[in-house]
Amino acid sequence: MEKVNNTHKSALTPEQIVERTSIADVYQAAKQLDGITQHTDLVHSEYFSAISSNDVYIKPENLQKTGSFKIRGAYNCISQLSDEEKLHGVIAASAGNHAQGVAYAAQKLGIKAVIVMPATTPILKVEATRAYGAEVVLYGDSYDDACSKAYALKKQHGYVFIHPFDNLKVLLGQGTTALEIIDSLKDVDAILVPIGGGGFASGVALASKLVNPHVKVIGVEPEGAACMKASLAAGKVISLSSVETVAEGTAVKTPGNLTFAFIKKYVDEIITVSEFEIMSALLSLIEKHKLIAEGAGVLSLAALQKLPFKNKKTVAIVSGGNIDISTISALIDKALIARGRVFCFSVQLPDKPGQLLAISQILARLDANVIHLDHNQAKVTDSFQKVLLEVTVETHNSAHITKITDELKKHGFLITKVY
Incomplete structure (x- = not known):
């Protein structure tokens, strides 16, 4: 077999490279990585299994050296x-x-x-x-x-x-993740892997399919940066005019030519996920498994409820966990709001005793925990007899928020939802 040079432009087409790449190349990569990378053990998830109606395992590459599969x-x-x-x-x-x-x-x-x-x-x-x-x-x-x-x-x-994804030896290295998955869970039915430029998905799909052709490999992209799905639909590599997603590690406008060829051959399906689904998955991972990941890291978890099958042994790869505290705090806040777990409203009140107490009693009775309160007369410019009250409360869900809103209205408090 002709060797493919990975650091310089090859005379072979991407399709030819795909055909000439074998499982032996992935095992060679595993040999190169022996003693360098960690074997990240699978974590069974009762929570993600329940919400997806599949038997779900997490592959925590966020615990890898340097914090990701890269x-x-x-x-x-x-x-x-x-x-x-x-x-x-x-x-x-x-x-x-x-x-x-x-x-x-x-x-x-x-x-x-x-x-x-x-x-x-x-x-x-x-x-x-x-x-x-x-x-x-x-x-x-x-x-x-x-x-x-x-x-x-x-x-x-x-x-x-060293290209981040459109390089054969790079994607072969990423493919060793799949070897570890299959070694740990020999009867795995499906593997979910995030897609940015496509290097990770290419390697995982190549290794999975060549070891066991029956394993389904599903790529996951953010709706705001689905360059690979768009390219597959067009039948060629295309560039998105713009990308916007909290999964910044996959915010890629143009996939690789080589990765496009690998994914076209080996990936079974690409699922796209919304920003809400990404943030919700991040929050669930933290709450249920005490694991920290970045936005791009939880794409596979975000896609679990969209799978076209049930009762299958499914591995979702959490690809990375390099995220700073301020960013993760902002993402958690957004996820809580989107889930109806935090509710902020404002209301104009007559500037007289007892009004704040009345609202507090309603909130307490409905089990809404006040976490911030701003009682400000200066914010009402059209009346000296009124004050503006802004309240932030912890809530159970959207139905709980509706119940609170209805009860306040019933008692004559016309509120404005802030978020």
């Missing part, structure tokens, strides 16, 4: 560079998990690594990448800006560019 592909690719390429060093563009994966791999292998990150990257991610010994260059406002700069530096200094 170390698998980065290390597999970099470890197989030639001695000359290693001397030149490697470069990558990333605002997240790929940056840390490349930096960690290069540090382990004693290779110089340069990571170009958008200037808007949170300092936590920048420092985490530097902590692995990489030189970080901050440039531009987006991944595209950073990527252009990375290619310019590659040309200037002769670095080897």
